[in-house]
Amino acid sequence: MADKWEWEAELKQAHLTQSEVANVIGLSKSQMSHLVKKMIAGQGLIASELDKKRWKSAIEYVQFKQSQLQRED
Numbered sequence: 001m002a003d004k005w006e007w008e009a010e011l012k013q014a015h016l017t018q019s020e021v022a023n024v025i026g027l028s029k030s031q032m033s034h035l036v037k038k039m040i041a042g043q044g045l046i047a048s049e050l051d052k053k054r055w056k057s058a059i060e061y062v063q064f065k066q067s068q069l070q071r072e073d
Helices: 004-013 018-025 029-041 049-072
Strands: none
Touching: 004 029, 004 049, 018 029, 018 049, 029 049
């Protein structure tokens, strides 16, 4: 993700909210917000291995939901 707007566009394309993604990967709303800031604004430079794993899970879930919606069309 290049920026916050791209992240939000990806969520909309998957018909998801950031809170829904947080629930799936086991984070609170505030933890997810912090993770997004670390991975997008901070470019993952200060992210721990756990952060990177969670971010990968979040991205994979969003992509999964996007592919489900494309199949329905």
